[in-house]
Amino acid sequence: MGVLARRRPLLHSRGRYDNLEEIRSLDPEVDYDRITWITSRLEFPWDYVQGTGIAFLRDYGVPSISRLLDRTREFEDHGIKRYDDTLLIGEEAGIEGIDSPRAHAAVRRLNRIHGHYDIPNDEFAFVLATTIVGPVRWIDAYGWRPLDPHETAAIAKVTTRFGELMGIRGLPTTYDGYLELLTSYERRHFEHDPANTRVTEASIAIARALAPLPARSLVRRVTIALMDEPLRVALGMPEQPAWFVRAVRAGLRLRARLLRLAPPRREAYHHRPSTYPQGYRLGDLGPASMLDELNQKEIAR
Template sequence: MHAPGRFDNLHRIRSLDPEVDHDEILRLTARYEFPWDYVQGTGIAFMRDYGVPPIAELLDRTREFADHGVKRYDDTILIGDEATLDGIDSPRSHAALRRLNRIHGHYDITAADFAYVLATTIVGPVRWIEAYGWRPLDPVELAAIAKVTTRFGELMGLKDLPATYDGYLALLVDHERRHFAHTPAATRLAEASIAIAKEVAPPPLRPLLRRVTIAVMDEPLREALGLPRQPRWFVRAVRGGLRLRGRLLRFAPPRRTAYVHRPSTYPHGHRLEDLGPLSMLDELNAHPATGGHHRA
């Protein structure tokens, strides 16, 4: 049993070609079918980055999460939106990616770590939807999401990226097997991220938010972040509640309007010129964006 029209978007997705229609498929999947799940999965994905010591050390050193956390959170989502809302190869997307490259150009980040961070942005939401979504993702959706992810990486100047979801999953698993380790920086970043989540969450959810966030983490991630183990009954209750939500959503009517992130940092709207670390804004906006790839 399911609500009338519940699978209309899926029927539409299956009629499309992920090689050509990847932007439309991603829009339907992320903004209509699984908007909340996509945001949660992306949030956990960001925290995986902290388990890789060089990434954690860099992010901790910038103090962006500690000092300007909500702006950093909003900007990350908004650059992703700028890159995808009109399509990954639209002028709007290319402008956003040029800006992202100029921000990254201030830091010494290896191509392997960049590729890993990119992999988390696809694996995080997919794993979340596999665990808690109201239906499984279709192979057409996975192919389209991988296509957009790879193009995003190419526009960042990355080479030899995977072409499939399974390729990104293998990249992530391998990188974590070789590099995941606990550092004090990882714990500071994780606690700062949880504080950001509390700040943007509805007040009734705030008291339990830290424990719930830890409860949905896999053990390697929790250990890398140095966060306290939660009681088994609590972990079971949280995950069971999320699965129940997914089952109940089968009976909900399909979403009629696209989900769009509403940033608390910019209540009256934002421009691309607003996005980026405060300390860099003058420099970023002083010259028209010109390429500017990261250093591999």
């Protein structure tokens, strides 16, 4: 407790570190579902979503991935539904724990969607790696506190189990393993291709459509400012002025300092999909062109 207290900033709201104390009392080898839920839904909900969003852009730096996404036109033609469905499948997999029937049903749904395409194991593994490295990097840079080792260990456990349920082979079991997988894969495969740029622009258009009206004109520039240089080049995005990049990142760091003064979140964050204002069922998730087939398979199961 003394070490934890010494690491706290002097100014913070009452109870701000209660969740962290609970996390440190848990065993990430056993309590990984609970720890990951606290981290992603109570401590850093906005950061986790933003980190995941930037992480998905890394997928587009690999031409074989972006060409497939470009061919499907899901981002261009059904972008907001695609965005909502991605977040909702992730949420379905976490609400009751990664090995709950609810989570297994969500991953089974995802596998059936992916089964329509010829995707190699190494691409699946890379995409999975982005989903853990992206949020961790974002929180390390812009979170209101650093992640605890218990958190990264728990998130890695959940990530690996999710990948196993997807049938991905040869996965790491630690965050450092996922970081190495991601960085080595990018060194070998990052390369500019026109499809990279098209899918990136389509994704930015989704973010712009979902952003508050006053912020929409800045969404593209801010998104590019948050990219590292190898990613920006691979995606074919224009370089932003250095002063603008510094301002965006300084603004996010200021937000983090202010959040230390905010009371802790008491209710878990849940994605509110604009696609389904009256609520959704698992059978609603997936490309519209596949829904009948996907649901028939689920009935026949």
